[in-house]
Amino acid sequence: MNSNYPNKQTFYTEYMELQLRKSSQFLMPVKLNRSATIEGNYNIYPAQPIGENKIFNGYESLTRWIIEQKTVIIDGYTGVFWDRVKLILQKQIEAEGLKVNWIETAAFLKPVSEIETLVQPYLGAEDSVWGTKCLLEIKDLYVFEDLAAQLPDDGCDINIVIGTAASLVNWDSPIIYIDIPKNELQYRMRGNSVTNLGNDQIQEPFLMYKRFYFVDWVLLNQHKKAILDKITVLADGQWPTDINWMLATDFKDGLNKISQSTIRVRPWFEPGAWGGQWIKQHILNVNEDVVNYAWSFELIVPENGLVFESDGYLLEASFDFLMFYNQKKVLGKHAEKFGDEFPIRFDFLDTYDGGNLSIQCHPKLKYIQEIFGETITQDETYYILDCEKDAHVYLGFQENIDPEIFRNELEKSQDEGIEVNITDYIQSHSAKKHDLFLIPNGTVHSAGAGNLVLEISATPYIFTFKMYDWLRLDLDGNPRPINIDHAFNNLNFERKGNRVQEELISTPKVLETGKDWELIHLPTHADHFYDVHRIDFDSEVRIETDSCCHVMMLVEGESIRIETADGSNQIFAYAETFVVPAAANSYKITNLGKSKAKVVKAFLK
Template identity: 60%
Template sequence: MKVEVQESIRKASQKPLPSSINELVEKNQDYSMYPFHSIGDDQVFKGYSSLADWICSQKTVLIDGYAGTLWNNIAAALEKEFKKRNLEVNWVKTADYLKPDTDIDRLVDPFLGTPDSVWGTKTTLILEDFFQLETLSAQQPDQKTAINIGIGTGAALLNWEAPIIYFDLPKNEVKYRMRGGSVSNLGKTGLANEEQMYKRFYFVDWVVLNRHKQNIKDQITAIADGQILPEPNWAMFGAIKNGLHKLSTSVFRALPWFEAGAWGGQWLKQHISELNQEEVNYAWSFELITPENGLVFESNGHLLEISFDFLMFQENEAVLGKHAEQFKFEFPIRFDFLDTFDGGNLSIQCHPSLKYIQEQFGETITQDETYYILDCKEDAGVYIGFQEDIQPEVFKAELEHSFNSGEEVGIEKYVQKLPAHQHDFFLIPNGTVHSAGTNNLVLEISATPYIFTFKMYDWVRPDLNGNPRPINIEHAFNNLNFERKGEKVREELVSKPKLLSSGADWEIIHLPTHPDHFYDVERLEFSTTIDVKTENLCHVLMLVEGDGLAIETADGTTAAFHFAETFVVPAAANSYKLINKGNNKAKVIKAFLKTKD
C-alpha cells in the first residue's frame, strides 16, 4: 500500500496541528493559535508502534473513524509494525462492503437540493444505510489468525465483541484534504467539484457520522488524531473523557482556524504572527464555530485534537446548564472574526427566518447575528437596514439586472450605511439586510448556524479562484424584513449600552440584543479584578481591550488569555474571577443565553 505524506494530501495555507508542544513557536505570543489543555502525565501516546503494541494485547480490535481518514495509510503503517513482530493479521475493510456508488448517490440525492444550489437539507439517513449490511455483518474474526482488525468508517457496525479505536478528524482538515483531492464523500470513489463535495459533507456525511459517533461513544476504548502524519497521537478514551469532564466544570478554549476570502483583510495577518504571511488575506477566523472546532489535549508534550462534539455528547448539561434541554447537543453561540482591513465589503446579504431554515434546510436554530466592532479605521462603516423610501420591487429588479449584466448597483440608494467605531454593537436578527464594510475587524457574535447567507449583491467580483460567487436573490426576498428601514434602524439595530452595576474599579455594561436574539451580551470593564457567577448559564468571553487577563474558576483551575482570544466558562463552573494582567483597563465581552425568568 502507498503511504501518503502530509504535503501531498492537503491544500491549505494553515499548517496542521503540531504533534508536540516542542513544535510550537517559542516566543512571547500576542495570540495563541494552538491552545491546549493538559491532562496529566502518560495519557497521550505517539505513533503506530505503541498503538500496535496495545492492539497486540487485545488481539481483536475495530478501528472506526471520521470521513477523510486515510485508512490505507493506517492499515499500511500497522501492517509494517505487525510484520516486525512476525504477526499475521486478518483485515476486514468496511470500504469493501459499501453499497455501489450509484446506489449511494440515489440515497443522498434528495438531501442535496438542486445542482446549482449552495444548500441541501440535513439528512435523515444513518450510517447503516450506506452499507450492504447483511454482508458486512457476516464478516467475523478469524480465530486462526493472531490479530483481527476491522478497519474503516463504520467498523463498529461489524458488532464484534472487541474494543473500538476511533480515529477522529477535524472538519477543517477534511476540507483541506478535499481541496487536495485526497479524500471524497462517504461512499464515493470519485471526486466532484469542491462546492458539491462540501455540500454533501455538510448535509449528509457529517450528519450521518456525528450520529454514528454519538451512538458508539460509550463503546470507544481508544481515540487517535487522524490529522497528524505520518505518526498519529492517541490516548485511552477514558483519559479523554476525564479531560472533557474537567473542561465542563472550569474553562476552555477551542482550537481556532482561519480562511481567506474574496473580501478578506490584513488585520489578522498583522496581529497573529503564526499565521501564514504569504496567504493573500484572511477573511474569517473560526474562533468558536463548534460544528467545525476541536479541543486539544496534552500529555508528556504530545498533542491530540478531538472534535467539539465529544464534549457536548458527554457534558451538555454541565456546559449549557439551564439550556441543556432546549439545545441538546448543539452549542448555540458562535464567535468568529470578519476581517475587512484593507480588504473589501462583505456581500449585501440576509439570513433565513427560523421557520424557513427549519423547513428548507433541516436546521433547528437560525442564523441570528450581531457585529461587535473590535477594531476599525476612521472610514469604516456597516451596511444595515433599508432606506426609508425602499421599494422592494425596484430593489429586486436592479439586483437581478446587476446579476445578469455585471453592472454595479448604487447600493446606498437602498441600504443604509452607518459609521462604525470601536466597540459599537450592531444587531442583525434574521431577515435584516446587512454587510460589514471595508476596514473593520468584526467580532461576529451569533447563533451557531454559519453557512446560510443569502447574498443579493457581491460588488460584481469573483472569488479567489476567479469564479462567480453564488447570488441568492430569491432566497433573500423570501426572508427580507422591509420594515427595518429609516430611523427604525438606528433605534432598533444599534445597541444602546446601559450600566448594570459597578464597584470601586469595575463596571458591568449591558449591550442589549434584539428581542429576536436568544442570546444577550454584556461588557465587563475592570482595572484589577472582577468576580462573576455563571448562574447556571454558559458564558462565552473575549478580551476586547487590554493586554491580557487571567481567570480562576471555582474549582481552582487557572488560565491566561490574550487580547482577541475566545474562551468559554461552562455553566457548571459556578463562578470565576477575571484578573487584569495589563496596565490599562480590561474590557471583556460576555455572551450568554437569555432566560425567561
C-alpha cells in the same frame, strides 16, 4: 517557517506530506514547540494539559496496544487515510512475526449509484450551495447484514475491522476511534485526496462540502454518539504518517475537567474575496504568505476541535464529544432546550485594508427549519473589535425602499454586470470600536471595508443569501453565488428608516458598578435568543454563572487570568475566545495588563 517546527528537516518532511492537502495553513504539530508559544499572546494551538503519560505518539506504540488486544475495531471519521493506516499497522504487526486478518468496511459499502440515489433528496439543486439535513442512518450506506455478520479468523494472530462505521460489526472488541479535524478534512478535500463517504469520484469542492455538511457529517456524528461509551481509544488522524492517541478514560477526564473550568477551541483561518490584513498583523504563527485572511473560526463548533496535551504531544478531538458527554455541565439550565447543539458562535470577519462583504441576509426561523432542516436560525450581531477611521457597516433599508425596484436593480446587475449604488437602497452607518450592530434573521446587512468584526451569533453559519457582491470574483477567479430568490423570501422590509437606528444599533447601558469596574449591557434584539454584556475593569472582578454558559473574549487590554471555583487557572490574551461553562459556578477575572481590560460576555437569555 512556522516556529512550531523545530528544524528544517521536520518542516520539509511535513511539506511533502502536505501535498495531500490544499491549504495555506500549517498542519498542527504532533508535538508542541513550547518556545513558540508566548503566554499572554494569541495562541493558535491552545491545548488543555491532562498530565503526564496520557497521550501516546506513533503507530509503533499503537501497534503494541493492538497486539495485546488481539481483536480490535478501528472506526473513525470520513477523510481518514484508511489505506495508509492499514499499511503502516500491517508492516509493524508483520515485523513482529504475526499474521493479521483485515476486514475493511469500504468493501461493504453499497454501490455508488445506490448511495447517490439515497442521499440525493438531501442535496438540493445541483447548482445550489445548500441541501437539507439528512434523515438516514449510517448503516443505510452499507450492506449492513453482511458487515455485521463478519467473524474473526481464528487462524490469524490479530483480527482488525477497519474503516468508517467499523463498529457496525457485531464484535465485542475494543474500539479505536480515529477522529480528524473538519478543517483538515476540507484541506484534503480541496487537495483531491479524499471523497465523500460512499463516493469514488472527486467533485467540485462546493459540492463535496455540501454533501459533507448535509449528509456525511450528520450520519457520522450520529454514529459517533451511538458508540460513544464503547470507544476504548481515541486517536487524532490529521497527520498523514503519524498519529497521537489516548485512552478514552483519560479523554473523558479531560472533558470533565474543562466542562467545569474553561474551554478554548483551536481556531482556524481562511482567506476570502473580501479579506483583510488585521489577522496577519496581529496573530502570531499564522502563515503570512497569503493574500489575506477573511475569517477566523474562533468558536464555530461544528468545525472547531478541542486540543489536549500530555508530555508536549497534542491530540485534537471534535467539539461534539464534549457536548455528547457533558452538555448539562456546559449549558446548565439551557441544556434541555439545546441538547447536543452548542448555540453560540464567535468568529472574526477581517475587512481591515480589505473589501466589503456581500450585501446579504439570513433565513427566518421557519424557513431554515423547513427548507434546510436546521433547528435554530442564523441570528447575528457585529461587534467592532477594531476598525479604520472611515469604517462602516451596511444595515437596514432606506425609508423609501421599494422592494420591486430594488430586486429589479439586483437582477439587472447580475445579468448585465452593472454596478449598484447600494446606498440608494441600504443604510451605511459609521463604525467605531466596541459598537454592536444587531442583525436578526431577515435583516439586510454587510460589513464594510476597514473593520475587524467579532461576529457574535447563533451557531448556524453557512446560510448566507447574497444579493449583491460588488461584481467581484472569488480567489480562484470564479463568480460567487448570488441568491436573490432565497433573500427575497426572507427579507424584512420593515427594518428601514429611523427604526434601524432605534432597533438595530445597540445602546450600551451600565447595569452595575464597583470600585474599579462596570458591568455594561449591550442589548440584543428581541429576536435574538442570546444577550451581550461587557465587563470593563482595572484590577479584578468576580462573576457567577447562575447555571448559564458564558462565551467570552478580551476585546481591550493585554491579557487576563480566569480562576474558576475548582481552582483552575487559565490565561487568555487579547482577541482570544473562551468559554466558561455553567458548571464552573463562579470565576474571577484578573487584569494582567497595564491598561483597562474589557471583556465581552455572550450568554443565553
